[in-house]
Amino acid sequence: MIASLRTPRGLATALLLVLLAVLPLLTQAFDQRYLLSIGTRIVIWAIAAVSLNMILGYGGLVSFGHAVFFGVGGYAVGILSYHDVSSGWIQWPVGIVVAALWATVVGALSLRTRGLYFIMITLAFAQLVYYIAVGLEAYGADDGLNIGRSRFGGLIDLRDKASFYWLCFVLLCGTLWFCGRFANARFGLVIRGAKSNDLRMTALGFPVFRYRLAAFALSGAFGGLAGVLLANEGAYISPAMMSWVKSGDLIVIVVLGGMGTLFGPLYGTVAFFVLEESLNPLLDLLHKGWGEYWQVVFGPLLVLVALYARGGIASLFGTPDRENGHG
Amino acid sequence: MAEPLLATDRLVKRYGGLLATDNVSIEVLPGEIHALIGPNGAGKTTLVGQLTGNVSPDAGTIRFAGRDVTRLPTHARVRLGLARSFQITAVLREFTALDNVALAVQAHAGHSFRFLADARRDETLRGPARRGLADVGLAARADTPAAALSHGEQRQLEIAMALAGDPRLLLLDEPMAGMGAEESQHMVAFLRSLKGSRAMLLIEHDMDAVFQLADRITVLVYGRVIASGTPAEIRTNAAVRQAYLGEGAV
Numbered sequence: 001m002i003a004s005l006r007t008p009r010g011l012a013t014a015l016l017l018v019l020l021a022v023l024p025l026l027t028q029a030f031d032q033r034y035l036l037s038i039g040t041r042i043v044i045w046a047i048a049a050v051s052l053n054m055i056l057g058y059g060g061l062v063s064f065g066h067a068v069f070f071g072v073g074g075y076a077v078g079i080l081s082y083h084d085v086s087s088g089w090i091q092w093p094v095g096i097v098v099a100a101l102w103a104t105v106v107g108a109l110s111l112r113t114r115g116l117y118f119i120m121i122t123l124a125f126a127q128l129v130y131y132i133a134v135g136l137e138a139y140g141a142d143d144g145l146n147i148g149r150s151r152f153g154g155l156i157d158l159r160d161k162a163s164f165y166w167l168c169f170v171l172l173c174g175t176l177w178f179c180g181r182f183a184n185a186r187f188g189l190v191i192r193g194a195k196s197n198d199l200r201m202t203a204l205g206f207p208v209f210r211y212r213l214a215a216f217a218l219s220g221a222f223g224g225l226a227g228v229l230l231a232n233e234g235a236y237i238s239p240a241m242m243s244w245v246k247s248g249d250l251i252v253i254v255v256l257g258g259m260g261t262l263f264g265p266l267y268g269t270v271a272f273f274v275l276e277e278s279l280n281p282l283l284d285l286l287h288k289g290w291g292e293y294w295q296v297v298f299g300p301l302l303v304l305v306a307l308y309a310r311g312g313i314a315s316l317f318g319t320p321d322r323e324n325g326h327g
Numbered sequence: 328m329a330e331p332l333l334a335t336d337r338l339v340k341r342y343g344g345l346l347a348t349d350n351v352s353i354e355v356l357p358g359e360i361h362a363l364i365g366p367n368g369a370g371k372t373t374l375v376g377q378l379t380g381n382v383s384p385d386a387g388t389i390r391f392a393g394r395d396v397t398r399l400p401t402h403a404r405v406r407l408g409l410a411r412s413f414q415i416t417a418v419l420r421e422f423t424a425l426d427n428v429a430l431a432v433q434a435h436a437g438h439s440f441r442f443l444a445d446a447r448r449d450e451t452l453r454g455p456a457r458r459g460l461a462d463v464g465l466a467a468r469a470d471t472p473a474a475a476l477s478h479g480e481q482r483q484l485e486i487a488m489a490l491a492g493d494p495r496l497l498l499l500d501e502p503m504a505g506m507g508a509e510e511s512q513h514m515v516a517f518l519r520s521l522k523g524s525r526a527m528l529l530i531e532h533d534m535d536a537v538f539q540l541a542d543r544i545t546v547l548v549y550g551r552v553i554a555s556g557t558p559a560e561i562r563t564n565a566a567v568r569q570a571y572l573g574e575g576a577v
Contacts, residue, residue: 186449202402202405204430204434
């Protein structure tokens, strides 16, 4: 999966993965529990970013409602848990399948449109679910709901922060593995070809709509997985997890990291969280209360990436490696 | 007379008050090169769009390979053996020449819901793709990104992509557009080498090429067929000379 340790890109990626793999040991050694919770959120968000990249990066479909899958996956866990179905063996597949089904519904309608209309429709569908969640009085409405974590018998205890982190990390690795295979498999090439020129792909005989819809469902499934994990991370669900701001953050992460590259979304997620967590106290140091406005610094940074590093962070580590799906 | 491979019957397409296709009935026989010519604005592009399925006609029918395909979507027509090249070069610019043709091969190799195996190492796709590239003389350019190919090479690549599925009818939308004299002659020679093995509907402005290649020619003016016949008949047809060739093209 990692192209080569000899290329700067391969080396940087390997270092990052090793660092993430041993993070719980580090945070324990330095007694920084808070950092592990940030690390967990980074890993979960990276799964969502990788899943968005499947359609945004490889497919060229700017879906502006991807955080809805955080919500769908999260609420599947939360609602089942509320009704005393605490088994993860039931909760997790339900969360993933419902997310995939919802993605299919959204895709079936939105994929008939293009450009700005596509963006608006995906956003509208996400807002629809958001307001449904806000209206669910039984499940906490606006305030959300505290839930019990999923149970997997004696196999793993999700209340243990390190165990849960490692589970998320393994799932991230699995998601990356799948994405790396998918990008160079027949299916991925159809999706990427359609991004390049969908008219040409249709004229070659590909029913492009069908493949894009399948990619949408696939992307939704992995997004749902991220939502399932996010609900378990905080033992809490609320409509805020799928606000349109989160959808925007996910797009920013993918663009920042490098669209259509395998590890770009991971770089982007790490950069996004590290900047958020460091700019905040840094600005507060300068002047009490400024930390809240960290995006005033983050915004111009994004502009710089857009202007000078079009391929995102991934492009800073040398030329794309096509063989490995960095198309 | 052989059953026509492609036949339109009184095809009509209106854009507002403009009759872009006015009761057009044309036939392409198996194995023949049928040229469609006409001055700018004659409705050639609209007609091509209806044949490929990008534009839906207001009236009339299109039959292909013995089936009514009038309402069939583009990709399904391609599956039946109706391949096309584009007037404005349409290759997948970010992909290599070989990837382009391999994708064309893949389009005819069953469904593409395969998520894990590396398609770029799949000899059932790469092998035929390499042969297809060699056929159009691009073997040496296999690993070059399509965007880096010269205009003439991109046109050749388009033909290789159209041929990948072994189509029964090749719809060539101005294959010589933007080509120099030498490149054009190359293309004419190549198309002639394909003659007989598959039918072609050739839309072309280059009259030399048309008269060299075509078995039959249909002339379209203001959306209507004003003449159809052998190159010799078209050359001497008074209406054609007045409407079209009078412009000094021949």
